[in-house]
Amino acid sequence: MFVIIVQLLNFCFYLIPEFFISGLYSVLFYVVSDILIVMLQEMEDFSWPWQYQFPPFFTIQPNSDTRKKQLEAWCALVLSYLKQKKSHSVDVTEIQNSPLFNNKEINRKLPPDGVYAVFEELQKKGHLEWKDQKTRKQCLIMWRTPEEWGKMIYDWITSKSMTNTVCTLYELSNGDDSEGQEFHGLEKWLLLRALQTLEQQGKAEIINFDGNEGVKFF
């Protein structure tokens, strides 16, 4: 809706020269409105599953089969939400109040014990790690597990016939070669985890050369 209004205003400015009071103002307006459109589209683009509009989804169900389905749906939703934001670091209080767990439209919010139930499920599946195991206020949510990242990187290395070569971590994640790959720009801590899983499989070795952190693929 907002997008349409902004676009209409743009159109008016273009059509009616009287509004062109100052070239600078109109250019500024275009720039600002373009930024707004991109921002709004980014939010609109996230497609919520049907459960998100279903009020009972925000109450942890007593029936164990139903609860299982519910928690699975929540896990999938959390992962896809964070994947879209390309974010891994989660503050529990902050995310409880975000649209993810808080649907203002239907006035339903998943209570803290519900959020923790979902996070426990994610932890069991290897997608979540607490930064502070005792207080459980901060966590890392890997919408792709280190194993999955590792496999993706190794498959790419093999496809490029880059086994038995060495490269720095930075080259791997930020080099021109890996541009367009999903792991391009991967945060270093996660890249290291991914490479560690490959190490365990004997497919790589993390090394240090000339003060650079690097990796050798086999």
Place this chain on the structure above:
Amino acid sequence: MHRRGHGIGAIKNKNLAQARYKDKGTLLAEDQFAQMAKQMETFRGHLEEFAAKHKDDIKKDPQFRIIEVCLATSHRNGGLIGLEELRDRLVASRGKRSQDISLDDVFCAIKKLKVLGNGFTVIPVGKTYLVQSVPGELSMDHTTVLQQAQEKGYVTKTDLLTKLKWEEERAVRTMNFMVKEGLAWIDDQAKERQYWFPSFFPYNTFAA
């Protein structure tokens, strides 16, 4: 027929002869089992052949399609699907080249399923119907609750006490059953606990 007779005859003769020399019980059982296993294999082969040959026909069969849709959606609605939703999903899955399917068409197909004893039941609710595709009896009380829930998609205990004039115990028992069967979800963030039925919840896409 002739072949089967030949088989039985062969068993009989063999048994008569060997029974004199070995344990009769074991030999009899072994032979019969071997024969049965062979026949099962042959039958299975024929069945597989039939299924492969008529795969397309089977897939086009309306009863088969209805069962498919009900199975595919039962994880969401517990085995209760609205008639319109069922029809819409059938139309969507058949693609552009298919003819339109009317509600009557769906009705007829379900009736045929009932003849086969497949456990499909049609429950009238308000102006429309629900199709139940999971085994288990829904009593009159359960059906009444569904009819009550059709308006808003949910019921509360108060609804049952006031609109249906039920006693507390009856209302609690009925709703507990529906929650236990996975037909209803509970919502505790309203003034009073609400029992929601996914079958009545508007569906937007056919992806879920």
